[in-house]
Amino acid sequence: GENVEQHPSTLSVQEGDSAVIKCTYSDSASNYFPWYKQELGKRPQLIIDIRSNVGEKKDQRIAVTLNKTAKHFSLHITETQPEDSAVYFCAATDSSYKLIFGSGTRLLVRP
Amino acid sequence: KAGVTQTPRYLIKTRGQQVTLSCSPISGHRSVSWYQQTPGQGLQFLFEYFSETQRNKGNFPGRFSGRQFSNSRSEMNVSTLELGDSALYLCASSSTDGYGYTFGSGTRLTVV
Numbered sequence: 651g652e653n654v655e656q657h658p659s660t661l662s663v664q665e666g667d668s669a670v671i672k673c674t675y676s677d678s679a680s681n682y683f684p685w686y687k688q689e690l691g692k693r694p695q696l697i698i699d700i701r702s703n704v705g706e707k708k709d710q711r712i713a714v715t716l717n718k719t720a721k722h723f724s725l726h727i728t729e730t731q732p733e734d735s736a737v738y739f740c741a742a743t744d745s746s747y748k749l750i751f752g753s754g755t756r757l758l759v760r761p
Numbered sequence: 762k763a764g765v766t767q768t769p770r771y772l773i774k775t776r777g778q779q780v781t782l783s784c785s786p787i788s789g790h791r792s793v794s795w796y797q798q799t800p801g802q803g804l805q806f807l808f809e810y811f812s813e814t815q816r817n818k819g820n821f822p823g824r825f826s827g828r829q830f831s832n833s834r835s836e837m838n839v840s841t842l843e844l845g846d847s848a849l850y851l852c853a854s855s856s857t858d859g860y861g862y863t864f865g866s867g868t869r870l871t872v873v
Contacts, residue, residue, distance in 0.1 A: 682860055693851065693864040694804070701860075739804060747859035748817040749794060751804040 652677040652744040656752025664760050669727045671755045673740035676721070680742040683716060683723045684749075689736045697738075698725070730759045763788065765854050765865035773871045779840040782868045786833050786854030792816075793835040794862065795827060798849040807850075810835050842872045 653676040663669050675683075684699035700707045700714045700723065707714050711730075716723045723742075727734055740752040766785040774780050786793050794817075795807040806819035810829035827837040833854075839846055849869050853862040 684860075684862070686864075693866050696861060696863065699861065743859060746817055747792070747811075748806060748809060748819075749853075749859075749862055750806060751796075753803040 652680060652742055652748065652750040654740060654742050654750050654752040656740050656755060658755060659753065660756045660758070662758045662760060663730055665730060665732060667730055669730055669734070669757055669759075671725045671738055671740065671757070672722065673724070673742075673752050674720075674722050675742040677742070677744040678718075678721065680721075680744050682743040683714070684741050685712075685714060685725050686739045686741065686751075687736045688739065688754075694739060727757075730757075732759050732761050735759045765852060765863050767850075767852055767865035767868050769868060770866065771869050771871075773873060774842050776842055776844060776872055778842050779838060780842060780870060781836055781838045782850055782852075782870075784835045784837075784852035784854075784865055786835070786852075787863055790854035790856050790863075791833050792855040792859060792862075793829060793833065794853045794855075795835070795837050796851045796853070797821075798851055798867070799847075804851070807837065839870075844872050846870065847872045 656673045681702040686694035687697045688694040711728045713726045737754045768783045792811045794809040796804045809817040813829045824840045829835045849867045851867045853864045855862045
């Protein structure tokens with residue numbers, strides 16, 4: 651079955667800097683890659699997603715890139731703000747629509 | 762429209778007891794997935810239901826079971842509770858195509 655690895659587990663950046671979180675997946679049949687943000691004590695919220703027929707997608711300060719050949723996808727956050735501090739999860743669906751998550755990245759944006 | 766609703770929000774149970782958690786998906790969503798979230802293990806996939814059928818299953822023991830009703834509401838049951846079952850249980854619903862899962866607020870289960 652699908653396996654998703656996520657790095658780094660923790661990331662600390664200065665406000666205004668960029669943050670990059672990377673994930674790899676194992677199932678070449680995976681075709682959907684969402685990213686979720688979970689603030690302390692709250693539910694995971696979908697922030698951006700990408701499908702396998704697209705290489706890059708951008709929404710204001712966040713972007714996701716996908717390299718199908720290498721089975722890598724990444725989340726990029728530019729001009730980070732303190733409210734970006736949270737745990738971020740990547741995920742991938744295999745051909746059976748089972749959504750498998752990475753282990754999460756705790757992002758801390760220092761003011 | 763209403764989001765994903767999970768009840769109850771909090772539960773305290775004793776080892777050996779059983780528990781049933783409920784999830785009402787977004788109206789029109791037919792797929793419901795369940796996850797166990799613990800600090801050290803992230804979001805672990807339990808199972809997914811679609812049109813009252815279990816379509817996918819994770820690697821959890823048979824003590825964990827679920828079902829889905831004709832209105833797409835889902836329940837999960839954990840029998841013979843163990844201390845290690847203490848976790849936040851999240852459900853998420855999706856429309857037919859399996860994209861864009863929306864999570865509920867979860868049920869925090871504490872086993873003492």
